Amino acid sequence: MSTYQMGEYDVIVIGAGHAGCEAGLACARLGKRTLMLSINLEAVAMMACNPSIGGTGKGHLVREIDALGGQMGLNIDKTFIQSRMLNTAKGPAVHSLRAQADKNEYHIEMKKTLEQEPLLQMKQGEVVDLLLEEKIPGQKKVCGVVLRTGSTYRGKAVILATGTFLGGKVFIGDSVYESGPNGLAPSTELARRLREHGLPMRRFKTGTPARALAQSLDYDKMLPQDGDPEVVPFSFMNDHLEVEGGQVRCWLTYTNEKTHEVIRANFHRSALFGGQIEGIGPRYCPSIEDKVNRFADKKRHQTFIEPEGRYTDEVYIQGMSSSLPEDVQDAFYRTIEGLEHLEIVRPAYAIEYDCIDPLALKASLENRQIEGLFCAGQFNGSSGYEEAAAQGLMAGINAVQKLEGKDPFILDRSEGYIGVLIDDLVTKGTNEPYRIMTSRAEYRLLLRQDNADLRLTEKSYRIGLASEERYQKMLHKKEMLQRETDRLQRLVVQPEVINPILEEAGSTKISAPVPLIDLLRRPEVRYEMTAPADPARPVLSRHEQQALEVQIRYEGYIEKQIRQVERFRRLEQRVLPEDLDYLSIDGLRIEARQKLDQLRPVSVGQASRISGVSPADINVLLIHLERMRRGRKKSEE
Secondary structure (H helix, E strand, O other): OOOEEEEEEEEEEEOOOHHHHHHHHHHHHOOOOEEEEEOOHHHOOOOOOOOEEEOOOHHHHHHHHHHOOOOHHHHHHHHEEEEEEEOOOOOHHHOEEEEEEOHHHHHHHHHHHHHHOOOEEEEEOOEEEEEEEEEEOOEEEEEEEEEOOOEEEEEEEEEEOOOOOEOOEEEEOOEEEEOOHHHOOOEOHHHHHHHHOOOOEEEEEEEEOOEEEHHHOOHHHOEEEOOOOOOOOOOOOOOOOOOOOOOOOEEEEEOOHHHHHHHHOOHHHOHHHHOOOOOEOOOOOOOHHHHHHHOOOOOOOEEEEEEOOOOOOEEEEEOOOOOOOHHHHHHHHOOOOOOOOOOEEEOOEEEEEEEEOHHHEOOOOEEOOEEOEEEOHHHHOEOOHHHHHHHHHHHHHHHHHHHOOOOOOOOOOOOOHHHHHHHHHHHHOOOOOEOOOHHHOOOOOOOOOOOHHHHHHHHHHHHOOOOHHHHHHHHHHHHHHHHHHHHHHHOEEOHHHHHHHHHHOOOOOOOOOEEHHHHOOOOOOOOHHHHHHOOOOOOOOHHHHHHHHHHHHOHHHHHHHHHHHHHHHHHHOOEOOOOOOHHHOOOOOHHHHHHHHHHOOOEHHHHHOOOOOOHHHHHHHHHHHHHHHHHHHHHHO
8 A cells, every 4th residue: 555644743643532532632722733533523522332421430530631621521511411419428529420411412512622623633534553663773653643545644642542443343142243333433454553563452342232212111110310400510610500401301220030031041142151252341330141140149230211312312221231132132121111112223232442451551641662652541441431531631731741841741649530540550450441430549538529620720720731711710719718718717606696597407506606617517517508697708609619618527537638648649759760670679579570670660659559569579669769879879978
């Protein structure tokens, strides 16, 4: 095939899914000429699986993406059809916002945003190879891409965000064929070439349930699931959101023993159990046949019926992904209450795809083997739109940082869920599609949804991504919180004024005047309900009220966690030399030497989280660093 050059860019992004969109926008907004390539532009921000954004842990990621100047939060705020705050019965650390999207509107709005970004250009085209050059023998650098048509584009950095398209293979019973998600073409040639370039690749798989016609369902047999009366925006740039036409209703129903009998009788026809699928699937989002097999004692499994948009009759049957044949799908879906006359318009399927071992990446998401090649999203072994978008944003930022000769922009585990996500991937690796969860974050009381802007916006503003408007909005919130906290400490309320409010809230009355801030530490007393006793209070936005309540109520716990972070950061600040010869350090176990030499951690803290490196190994490493320090000091004298 003859090749010909079509253009030069600063950054080339391969893929236009949730990772690719954030990567492309970040690079362009940071002043770099950016090219985004997609096999099909209908795949821009495509919701191939669940038509929602957010959820437990994931909602935190979306808020952090927004605080850094990303697009996902703004886009879902424009296109949601139902919104709910999850885990409200638990503490604020695990409150997670989730919004049902109009999936077509979400795609349209994101594509419009990309098209309007001045330095970003989108093109439809399949990348089949990377252009590489050798700086020195054995050290490669990426310098562009080759398309199936023979056209080439030069680029100083390339971001791989291929999602589930790379080597995509679909399974429906014993029907197996090469395909990307949602019937789009797969990327097969690039998958082969990446292996030939020496990248450590692996096979993962995921699945999606059937889509059915809403009019074929019996909603009288299902439980309604409504959105929250007051919508909480994802983006800190939005204080209030109105839903034109009202929120749509979702529905809850359950499988039953008859459903399970149909599935058990057809285990042998499932691609999952038949041996056709070699990829590893997500443990936290198993197919329905996997659930029935693994949890044989469970009499039922819940399934949510979720509309795919306002202008389509298709609904998504959440919790029921499958690789069983279509006739079996018809049979088991119709055993579920409310789905007896269901009409499937898109069958469930499993999809297997290629991804990289994330241990081959630096904390900046740059590949260790090929300079200038950054990786993001499901290509890195993660699952989910939100995890993908977070990595895309960070890969985009770090591609620009590298081009400008600046230090990588890295968030540690105490600064954000994004830091936890990336550190887990590049330090611990993953043997299954990685999903963020609040339980993975050691400092989750500090890493709440409500304070993501206070934690991250200034960092992003300093590198030029967060806008002036966003930065000023954050500063105003920070100032308002401090002023209001100080005012509430000084404001003393009388029993006769506050007791009726306390009684209505089911809280114990007071017999003597107390500072209002003391009453707000009670879990049943909300800031807004004390307004009648505090007529002089300033007007706070919803974001400000949420942050204020948590800050006051959990002050003691927050201070304790801050002290834990200080201890954590002492190890993170113990930087390890890039050229440290781990293989020659006496006292390190062989496994620790090999892992440290392979992964090249940037700090003692990161080294301590590597699988196979024990606390004893860390002590040996600290002693070695101290000897090095003393040796340098002695030589200087």
